[in-house]
Amino acid sequence: MNEKGNENENGKEKSEFLSGNEAIAEGVRLCGPQVIAAYPITPQTTLMEKLSEFAADGALSASCKFLLVESEHSAMAAVMGAAMMGSRAFTATSSQGLLYMCEMLSYVSGSRFPIVMANANRGTATPWTIFGDHRDSFAMRDSGWIQIYVESGQEALDTILQAYRIAEHPSVMLPVMVNIDGFTLTHTYELVKVPERETADAFLPPLNTFNKLSLEAPKCLSFAFWPDYHLESRCLQQKAFLDAVNFIERTDEEFYGLFGRRYHGLAEPYRCEDAECVLAVAGGVAGTTRVVVDKLRAEGRKVGLIKVRCLRPFPMKFFASLGSPCQALGVVDRDISFGLEGGLYTDVKASMYKPGAGIRTLGFVAGLGGHDVSKADIELMYDKLRNLADGKPEEEHQFIGMRWA
Amino acid sequence: MKPRWIKDFHYPSRPEELAFGACTEAGVLITPNSGWRVFRPVIDHSRCVRCLLCWTYCPDGVIGKEEKELTIDYDYCKGCGICAHECPKRAISMVKEGKRP
Amino acid sequence: MAEVGIMAIDFKNLSDRELMYGQKTCPGCGATVAIRLALKILGERTFLCIPACCAAATTNAYPQTSFFVNNVVTAFPATGSTIAGMAAAAEAQGLEDVTILGVAGDGGTADIGLQALSGACERNDNVIYLCYDNEAYMNTGIQRSSSTPWGAWTTTSPAGEGARGVVKSRKNLFDIIAAHRVPYCATASVAYPRDFMEKIAKAKAIKGARFIHVQAPCPTGWGYPTEKTIEYGRLAVGSGLWYLAEYENGEMKLNMTPKTFKPVESYLRGQRRFQHMKEDDYRLIEKQRDREWALLRERMKS
Numbered sequence: 001m002n003e004k005g006n007e008n009e010n011g012k013e014k015s016e017f018l019s020g021n022e023a024i025a026e027g028v029r030l031c032g033p034q035v036i037a038a039y040p041i042t043p044q045t046t047l048m049e050k051l052s053e054f055a056a057d058g059a060l061s062a063s064c065k066f067l068l069v070e071s072e073h074s075a076m077a078a079v080m081g082a083a084m085m086g087s088r089a090f091t092a093t094s095s096q097g098l099l100y101m102c103e104m105l106s107y108v109s110g111s112r113f114p115i116v117m118a119n120a121n122r123g124t125a126t127p128w129t130i131f132g133d134h135r136d137s138f139a140m141r142d143s144g145w146i147q148i149y150v151e152s153g154q155e156a157l158d159t160i161l162q163a164y165r166i167a168e169h170p171s172v173m174l175p176v177m178v179n180i181d182g183f184t185l186t187h188t189y190e191l192v193k194v195p196e197r198e199t200a201d202a203f204l205p206p207l208n209t210f211n212k213l214s215l216e217a218p219k220c221l222s223f224a225f226w227p228d229y230h231l232e233s234r235c236l237q238q239k240a241f242l243d244a245v246n247f248i249e250r251t252d253e254e255f256y257g258l259f260g261r262r263y264h265g266l267a268e269p270y271r272c273e274d275a276e277c278v279l280a281v282a283g284g285v286a287g288t289t290r291v292v293v294d295k296l297r298a299e300g301r302k303v304g305l306i307k308v309r310c311l312r313p314f315p316m317k318f319f320a321s322l323g324s325p326c327q328a329l330g331v332v333d334r335d336i337s338f339g340l341e342g343g344l345y346t347d348v349k350a351s352m353y354k355p356g357a358g359i360r361t362l363g364f365v366a367g368l369g370g371h372d373v374s375k376a377d378i379e380l381m382y383d384k385l386r387n388l389a390d391g392k393p394e395e396e397h398q399f400i401g402m403r404w405a
Numbered sequence: 406m407k408p409r410w411i412k413d414f415h416y417p418s419r420p421e422e423l424a425f426g427a428c429t430e431a432g433v434l435i436t437p438n439s440g441w442r443v444f445r446p447v448i449d450h451s452r453c454v455r456c457l458l459c460w461t462y463c464p465d466g467v468i469g470k471e472e473k474e475l476t477i478d479y480d481y482c483k484g485c486g487i488c489a490h491e492c493p494k495r496a497i498s499m500v501k502e503g504k505r506p
Numbered sequence: 507m508a509e510v511g512i513m514a515i516d517f518k519n520l521s522d523r524e525l526m527y528g529q530k531t532c533p534g535c536g537a538t539v540a541i542r543l544a545l546k547i548l549g550e551r552t553f554l555c556i557p558a559c560c561a562a563a564t565t566n567a568y569p570q571t572s573f574f575v576n577n578v579v580t581a582f583p584a585t586g587s588t589i590a591g592m593a594a595a596a597e598a599q600g601l602e603d604v605t606i607l608g609v610a611g612d613g614g615t616a617d618i619g620l621q622a623l624s625g626a627c628e629r630n631d632n633v634i635y636l637c638y639d640n641e642a643y644m645n646t647g648i649q650r651s652s653s654t655p656w657g658a659w660t661t662t663s664p665a666g667e668g669a670r671g672v673v674k675s676r677k678n679l680f681d682i683i684a685a686h687r688v689p690y691c692a693t694a695s696v697a698y699p700r701d702f703m704e705k706i707a708k709a710k711a712i713k714g715a716r717f718i719h720v721q722a723p724c725p726t727g728w729g730y731p732t733e734k735t736i737e738y739g740r741l742a743v744g745s746g747l748w749y750l751a752e753y754e755n756g757e758m759k760l761n762m763t764p765k766t767f768k769p770v771e772s773y774l775r776g777q778r779r780f781q782h783m784k785e786d787d788y789r790l791i792e793k794q795r796d797r798e799w800a801l802l803r804e805r806m807k808s
Contacts, residue, residue: 035595063598067590067594070624071587073581081591111427218550218576219429221426223566424569462539465528485733486733
C-alpha cells in the first residue's frame with residue numbers, strides 16, 4: 001500500500017480502530033446497497049452483526065432491506081433477485097457457506113449481475129476447521145466471479161468501494177468476491193481510515209444496470225442458451241474478464257486520486273526491481289512477507305514480493321513479463337488442488353510459460369486451516385529459492401511449516 | 406389479440422446482437438407449435454353458447470374471445486383436445502389434420 | 507358440488523391477452539392452465555420467477571421467450587429466496603402495485619425448494635408462491651417426488667412383480683405452509699378455475715407471504731389422453747383424493763365438502779401410473795382417504 005499520508009485531497013477521513021470485518025461493514029455502508037442478505041458463519045459473523053447494527057441504527061440508506069435468510073444458498077439467491085430488479089446488493093459468507101452458495105455463484109455471473117460479496121477465507125471440511133486458508137474461494141475459481149484478495153482491514157474497506165465500481169461499470173458487469181483472511185484479518189484490529197459518504201458517492205455513481213426487469217419494457221432474465229448460442233455467450237463472458245483487467249487498474253488509480261491509497265490493480269510488485277528471489281503470495285501473508293523482505297534487504301539480499309491481488313482475472317501479463325534479474329520464483333499457496341499442487345502456483349506457472357524461459361519455480365503450500373505462516377517460514381522459503389537459483393537441488397512442491405519434515 | 410409468431414425473426418449474427426449475459430426481451434415467439442398437432446379443433450359456431458369453458462381450460466390460450474365468434478390460433482394450438490372434451494354443448498370437434506370437418 | 511367463492515370470477519370479464527404463450531409444454535399440460543390463469547388475474551405488473559423446471563425449460567430458450575411479463579429463471583432450490591430478494595428490492599425501490607410471483611413444481615417446492623420457501627414464509631416476505639403440483643419430477647422425465655401419491659408408478663418407483671410404485675404417503679404441503687402462520691395459504695385445482703382464480707385474486711389483495719398449491723394433472727407423466735386433464739382434475743377432487751381448502755386469519759376451511767365421494771377407481775383406473783393396482787390397493791387408498799378426511803373435517807370449518 002502506498003499512501004500520500006496527510007497530503008491527500010480528502011482530509012475528511014476519520015481514523016477508527018476497526019477489525020477487518022468492521023472495516024468491510026463500513027465499506028458496505030458507504031456503498032449504500034438497497035438489499036443485503038446474509039447468513040452467519042464463523043469468521044464472517046461479526047461482519048453480519050455490524051451490518052445488522054448499522055441497519056438498526058439507520059446508518060444504512062433509509063430504504064435498505066436486510067434479509068435474514070435461512071442459508072447461504074438463499075443469501076446469494078436473494079441478492080440475485082435484488083440485482084434482477086436493478087438494486088445494488090451485498091452478501092458475505094465464508095468456507096462451507098461459500099461452497100453452499102456455489103450453485104448460485106454461476107447463476108449470478110452468467111447473467112452478469114454486478115453483486116459484491118465478502119468472503120472471510122476459511123478452510124473447508126473435512127477435517128473441519130473454522131480457521132483460515134484459501135481453499136474455499138479457490139474452489140470457486142471458475143464460478144465466473146472476479147476475485148480480489150486483500151492484505152489489511154484498510155484494503156478490505158477500500159476494496160469494497162472499488163469492487164462496486166468495477167462490478168457495475170457497463171463495460172465490466174461482473175460480480176466481485178472480496179476475499180479477506182479469516183481471523184488473521186477479519187478479527188484483527190487496526191487503525192482504518194473511513195472515508196466520508198460524500199467522497200464515496202463521488203467515487204461510486206448510482207447503480208444503473210440494463211440487465212434488469214422493467215415495467216416499461218418487460219424482460220426475461222437468466223434463461224437458457226442451448227447449444228446454438230452457448231459457446232458464443234461464454235466467449236463474451238471471457239472477453240468481459242479480459243477487458244476488466246484495464247478497468248480494475250484504472251479504478252485503483254482513480255481511487256488513489258480521491259483517497260490517496262492504491263493497491264496496484266491485479267498484482268503489486270514490492271522491491272522487485274533487482275530482486276533475484278521473489279515470492280508470490282495472496283492475502284494477509286503479503287503483510288508478513290513485506291516485513292521479511294525488508295529484513296532480508298537490510299541484510300543485503302536481493303529478494304522481492306509479488307502480491308497477487310486478483311485471482312480472476314489473473315495477472316497473466318504481469319507474470320508473463322517477469323524476466324531477468326529474477327532467477328527463482330516461489331509461490332505461497334494457502335490452498336492445494338489434491339493430485340496437482342497449490343492453485344496459485346499452477347496459475348503463475350501457466351502465465352509464465354515460455355519455452356526455454358529461465359526462471360525456476362517452487363510451489364510452497366503453507367498456512368492451511370489457520371496454520372501460522374511465520375516470518376521464519378517465509379525466510380526459509382527465500383533460502384530455498386536462493387538454493388534453487390544457485391543450482392542446488394530443491395523439491396518443486398513443498399509443504400512449509402509442518403511440525404515434522 | 407394473441408401474441409404473434411415472428412416469422413422473419415432476425416437471429417443474432419454478431420456478438421453485439423447476442424443477448425447480454427442472459428437478458429432479453431420478454432415475449433418473443435420465433436417458432437410455432439402447429440406442427441405438434443394431429444387433430445385440430447373446429448368450432449361449430451351454431452352450437453356455441455360462449456360459456457368460455459374452452460377459453461378458460463385451453464392450456465395454450467389459443468382460443469380468442471374478442472370477435473363475435475370464438476377464434477382459434479392454429480399457429481399455437483397443439484391439438485390436445487381439452488376444448489372439445491370439455492365443451493358442454495359438443496360444439497367443438499377434433500378433425501384430423503389434412504381432412505375437412 | 508358447487509364451487510364456493512367470495513370474489514366472483516366471470517370468464518367474460520377476463521382479458522383475452524395472453525401473458526404466457528407459445529410455450530413448448532406438452533399438449534394438455536395442467537401446469538400451463540394454472541400459470542396462464544394465474545397471470546390473467548395477476549396482470550402485467552407481475553414479476554415472475556421460475557426455477558429450473560418444466561415451466562422454465564419450455565418457456566425460455568433463447569431467443570424464444572414465452573412469458574410476456576417480466577420473468578426470471580433461478581436455480582432449482584431457490585424460488586423462495588429469489589422472490590424474497592426481488593420483493594425486498596421492489597420495496598426498497600418503492601415499487602407499488604406490483605406482484606412478485608414464484609411458480610414452481612412439486613419437486614422445486616416440496617423437496618429441493620422447501621427450505622427457501624420456508625424462509626420466505628417465516629419472514630412473511632411480500633410474495634405469492636404458486637406450486638403447480640403434477641405429482642412427480644416431470645421435467646426430468648417422471649421421477650418420484652415427495653408429493654407423488656401412494657401407489658403411483660414413476661421411473662424411480664417402479665411397479666410390477668414385487669414392486670408397487672411409491673409406498674409412502676405424500677407430504678402435505680398445505681399443512682406445512684399453514685404451520686408457518688402465513689397470511690394466506692390455499693389448495694386449488696385446475697379443474698376448478700373459478701375457485702382457483704378467486705384464490706389468486708384474494709392472494710393478490712393480501713400483503714405478505716401467500717402460498718397456493720394447485721393440482722395440475724400431467725398427461726405425459728400420469729399416462730392418460732391429453733384431452734382428459736381437466737377431467738382427471740375433477741375426478742381427483744370428486745373422489746376425495748385432492749381437496750380444495752384455505753388457511754386464512756389463522757383458520758382453515760374446506761371450500762368444498764363432498765357429501766359422498768366418487769369411487770377412487772374412477773380416478774385411478776384410467777391412469778397409466780396406477781395401472782398395476784389391484785382391488786386391494788383401491789381399498790387401501792380409500793381407507794387412507796377416509797382417514798385424511800376425518801382429520802380434515804375435525805379441524806376445519808366447512
